[in-house]
Amino acid sequence: MIGELVHAYVGSGGSVVLVSHDRGIVRELADQALVLDKGQLVAIGAPDEVEYLEAR
Incomplete structure (x- = not known):
């Protein structure tokens, strides 16, 4: 349900x-992801790139 709403909104020009x-939701919906650890930015990029960086 949330995925459909996000896709519709973004498709109409929204952000x-x-x-x-939930990494699955992030992979499905996000063009770009930011990862925070204790309030500090530790990674930014496409969801698959960020997941790769986190695993290292």
Whole structure:
């Protein structure tokens, strides 16, 4: 449901800031992801790139 709403909104020219701990949702919906650890930015990029960086 949320995915459909986000896709529809973005498709009409809108932007969305999504906060989630669910990596599947982030991979499905995000063009770009930021990862924070204790409030510090540790990674930024495409969701698959960020996940790769986190795993290292």
